[in-house]
Amino acid sequence: MYLKLFTMTLVFAAMGLCLLHLRQSRVRLAHEMVLTHIRIDESRHALWRYQTALAQRLTPATLRASVEHAGLTLESVTPGTGDVMQHRNNGGSGGVAQSSATTKTTVLAHLD
């Protein structure tokens, strides 16, 4: 009799412990979901930050400065324009004074 009572008590206690464990797991999962939410949000914000930084580094002026800093000489990808652009850069035909964009580099290559 006492053994049955003791066994029943143990069984109920074990069931209770299992329920508690399940609840604790559920709470932990919910907490991890929240942390994941927060990480996703922060990743989105970081992505926006990188996109902005990338956009700022791809302006024509920045690219030109980078090319000049690297000492690169761009060549035209369009056939027949190399010699003419060289002539323009050496002060060829008249018109409005050329900007630094066209005097420093030979020609704008395809940028896209």
Place this chain on the structure above:
Amino acid sequence: MFQQADARRRPVVIAWTAAVIMTLVFAGLIGRVWQLQARPQTSITQLAGSQSSIASLFGRRGTIYSRDGRALAVTKVVKRLFVDPMLIDDPNTFSERLGYGLGYDPVHMEQVISRRFDSRYVVIDSWLSDERDARLRAMPRLPGLATQRRLARLYPHGNLAGQVLGVVGVDRRGLEGLELTLNSQLSPAGGRIAYLRDARRRPLWATDNQHQPPRDGQDVRLSIDVTIQHIAEQQLAVTCQRYKASHGNMIAINPRTGEILAMANYPPFDPNKLAGSNADLRRNRCVTDVFEPGSTFKPFVWAAATQAGVVHLDEMIDCTTSGAYRLPFGRVLHDAHANGLQTWDGVLIKSSNIGMGQVGLRLGPRRMHDAVRRFGFGVVGGNEFPGEAVGIVHPVRRWSKYTITSVPMGQEIAVTAMQLTRAFCVFANGGVLLRPTIFAVDGDAPGERVIGGQTADVTRYVLRRVVSEGTGRRANSKMYDLFGKTGTAQVPDRVHGGYEADQYVASFLAGAPYDRPRIVIGCFIHRPDKQIGYYGGIVAAPPVRQVVEQVLPYLGVTPNAPHDDDPRPVQLVSH
């Protein structure tokens, strides 16, 4: 015997008693759980409420991309640095610690805080830089100092296409330009999530049914090419500065698709610096401002007259040897130079007002008015730009004999730079008026036929001669064959009537290459200094040539080998 019976029943009694007690205990626990879940006490509810909070989730405003995929307008999260003066522990040294720690002027910090010492929210820096943010995280915590995240709109290319893009206000709604026109498309929807927090305010878990994910705004891809825009803005700025113009516009359009490849305004406007800018600077004058086009309008009337058959190419027109011609009703037309007898195509090449006036009379007001409207003047080209002007084309019933001889010269009519450039595309694509668009499109676009294909080709041929031997010689390029028309229009005096003295609009419309046009460019320089130069052929033509010589190689167009001018199309049939 009774004692033995009692001894046998005792365990049963104990067991039943224990079972009842345990049942009562568990029932009590379950009941308590139910009561806490379903009907908690007020004090417990308040305690739970103080442990939960709702956090906003940012939705991102749509990004505006250029044709070549570069971001022109982006949104990112920035931090606002603020102070709660009530929480400052040591007011005497706070400003110094803040100033020297983050690189602000301590005196200015002290003034800002003391001005609003009774406030709980004093903004120190509305946009904390990344460097200062790093320093803030590295320095010891200052009670009362905190950051708040907010969204900020950035324009990474600075003043490139500034007036086209427009700006957003502090409430992140578009105020001008495409930010205004596309506001509903670009606008995001914010989200929110409710957290249950522990005693240290760390989030434990999200409350059920309290999570609303954010929705980002829709991204937009424009037809603007960053490289072409940059080239156009550079040349426009150089020209306006050289000739001390009050302002200038330059537009580049793909004549086959109607895509606007560049839309430049001078002076430029940087949307990142909205504060302190005036409305005139922010206005996209390419579409909002109207002006009398002058001689750049002649090709449209010339083509209409040729199409209508009221004149033939080889017909000789008397443009007089004096440069003045009295019309039957008394008006005297003047040319800049005495042109004598000219063929009809020579009238356009020499830009003779006398020749255009005479043929304009033959065309008549009704046909001329209809042709002007068909070319898109007096109507809005599209609804993509806020404040786009319709221009001024008087109803035909209000046309006088003066009007019929003024309109062919580009007077008594007001147009926008956009309308002129768009209409000029008709000569570049075989006679079709396209709807201009600021959005990238794939493939050729449908349009409305304005003139016959042969008329368009003949007009283009004559416009080629304008550049090779006429008023547009300064646009003649060794690399590519341009066709175009110059214009030097007076500026109307809105106060006293007539025209302002020594004030002009120098303009040039052109397309290239001649045989298969890839681009049409309109350049308009307003109020250049007359002492330096004011003719369209001198002021506006050279920058267009510069732009063509840089843009066409970029577009992969092979320059010409040396050759004679193309032969004139021999057949012309009126439609």
